[in-house]
Amino acid sequence: MTTELRRLRNYIDGEFRDAADGRTTEVVNPVTGEAYASAPLSAAADVDAAMDAAKAAFPAWRDLIPAERQKVLLKIADAFEERAEELIAVESENTGKPLGLTRTEEIPPMVDQIRFFAGAARLLEGRSAGEYMEGLTSIVRREPIGVCAQVAPWNYPMMMAVWKFAPALAAGNTVVLKPSDTTPASTVLMAEIIGGVLAELGHPKGVFNVVCGDRDTGRLMVEHPVPAMASITGSVRAGMQVAESASKDLKRVHLELGGKAPVVVFEDTDLAKAVEDISTAGFFNAGQDCTAATRVLVHESIHDEFVTALAKAAADTKTGAPDDDDVLYGPLNNANQLAQVAGFIDRLPAHAKVEAGGERVGDKGYFYAPTVVSGLKQDDEIIQKEVFGPVITVQSFSSEEQAIEYANGVEYALASSVWTKNHARAMRLSKALDFGCVWINTHIPLVAEMPHGGFKKSGYGKDLSAYGFEDYTRVKHVMTSLEG
Structure with a gap:
């Protein structure tokens, strides 16, 4: 007698969905070596739908004042805290991590990091306006980049998802996030929580999307024409592939890769x-x-x-x-x-x-x-x-x-x-x-408050801190005549 597998689904435009073609992959509990769930094996149609949703949601999310985006992130942090035991249980089944250490070493930092980026949304510093040519004043605008394609790893599925979506959303971007094919369960639960907050506060459904799948799914996300930025935490090999794919249409790339400390x-x-x-x-x-x-x-x-x-x-x-x-x-x-x-x-x-x-x-x-x-x-x-x-x-x-x-x-x-x-x-x-x-x-x-990121084949770009927040923004120069 076979045990029925728990059914995980993508989260696209505020809805849970199976893969368009119905394909799935088994998710294995590493404690037992046995499958306990199935997850969508997403293909081009699923990636298209998620990117379209994120693109449609971007203008309204971008144009919110920072204080409103802060409210959303603070409410997400509160919701994670309130549902901590659910997150811990799912993450433990996801990864086999000790329940006690997940409770003390992951949930508090995750919540703190979301709240940090909520505050960072309202403290985006830049050079002061000034006259650098006679009769003209220059100012610098910091703006969100657009849709961000993000790929999280399996070693810290929840925390690495936070490191990606929190600064991106705080800066005014919209997100399509893919968890590892071996650890999608906690990310799907996070999507439920985040989606609930967005709906409660009346924000566009497509601000945050989750697409499950394998390496090919990730490749489709990075190669997709909609995202303006691709961010991955993973192996050096995967980072090189992402950088190569993103170079074809000059996407910005954020890479946190291997280490040998x-x-x-x-x-x-x-x-x-x-x-x-x-x-x-x-x-x-x-x-x-x-x-x-x-x-x-x-x-x-x-x-x-x-x-x-x-x-x-x-x-x-x-x-x-x-x-x-x-x-x-x-x-x-x-x-x-x-x-x-x-x-x-x-x-x-x-x-x-x-x-x-x-x-x-x-x-x-x-x-x-x-x-x-x-x-x-x-x-x-x-x-x-x-x-x-x-x-x-x-x-x-x-x-x-x-x-x-x-x-x-x-x-x-x-x-x-x-x-x-x-x-x-x-x-x-x-x-x-x-x-x-x-x-x-x-x-x-x-x-x-402090940056995390490396050099050489460990990648480039920073997670955490104001530096990590700024990585999800672009710089625009505006010059105006004083004689107008």
């Missing part, structure tokens, strides 16, 4: 505290975080002691079911990701040593043990490529110069951290590290 630990750090914080920041969310503390560089004088302590911390870290309050993280998101993580360990060179973990946990679902690998060289695959799993690598360095060389010696440039009691050294490293964020004696905290 160096964690540089000097001999004067508080070793016990560093190990505790780094292990948490490396294993949290099963290491499925572009900023995860998974590439540790340790001064040679404390290397062995650090590795021993980190291996013990890994052994003491628990993965398991969402309702177990003792677990730090749940399963990897999908079967392909489990195979990818296991593949890195299977291909380790002979000089590498697995200090802890290195194997799948259990016989169902996609759980992987907290893993520590030492004895690695700078050009090893596991150092150069993003694992995106609960695997922390450890390298040794002998000097500050070598630490900087190793840290910067990858193609990613999103986040990094420095662990030292020497203030001058911390300042030197913060300047030398070629990453969009440098944490000092901590790793992974983010706040709405």
Whole structure:
């Protein structure tokens, strides 16, 4: 006897709809490895409908005064708070994340970030008006871009959706958002909540739309002639494809891609505290975080002691079911990701040593043990490529110069951290590290007021902060004669 799958639907122009051609894809619970829902496998007709709805809604939404858009976002934040337990339950089934940590580590930041952008809508700063040519006054207008095509990832389905729609809506744009094909459930619930707020306040139905589907659906969105901007959080490969597709009609592009964060630990750090914080920041969310503390560089004088302590911390870290309050993280998101993580360990060179973990946990679902690998060289695959799993690598360095060389010696440039009691050294490293964020004696905290984004193959554009808000605006110069 088969269990009937829950039916997820697209949200287009204020209505829940199946894919026009009726195609669906199964959504799998990563805790069990079994399908629990079906979602639309959207094609061109569905993307056309969503883009048409967003385009039709744009003029009215654009022309609202910022205070009115703020009201909408604040009400959305309140509604997310009120329905937090529903969001937590769906997200946990979506991803396998621990219920308790989703409640404390995701819902509050999401709500805070929406409220931040609600305020940012009313504080769009620019250069003052002035005369730069005799008899003429110049002013600068900040305007919304238009329809935004947005693609969210599977590692933080709810939070990354917030990072995309909140600044876009606050700036006066309309949105067509596609969740990952493995984690659409929470985004569909968010669409229900957001759509309800828009309807209650009398705003156009097409301001916010959700289209479910696969990579081809995302490609259709990016290539569509309506959007003025394409935004994606995903892999380097996906980002390059989006940039290439968007270049054909010169869409603006916002890319938040992979990471390989160096964690540089000097001999004067508080070793016990560093190990505790780094292990948490490396294993949290099963290491499925572009900023995860998974590439540790340790001064040679404390290397062995650090590795021993980190291996013990890994052994003491628990993965398991969402309702177990003792677990730090749940399963990897999908079967392909489990195979990818296991593949890195299977291909380790002979000089590498697995200090802890290195194997799948259990016989169902996609759980992987907290893993520590030492004895690695700078050009090893596991150092150069993003694992995106609960695997922390450890390298040794002998000097500050070598630490900087190793840290910067990858193609990613999103986040990094420095662990030292020497203030001058911390300042030197913060300047030398070629990453969009440098944490000092901590790793992974983010706040709405500060920008998040990287360089090199980690992409371009900023999430969060006023910088992230401005990314969803365009600049217009207006000049007027004083003699008219």
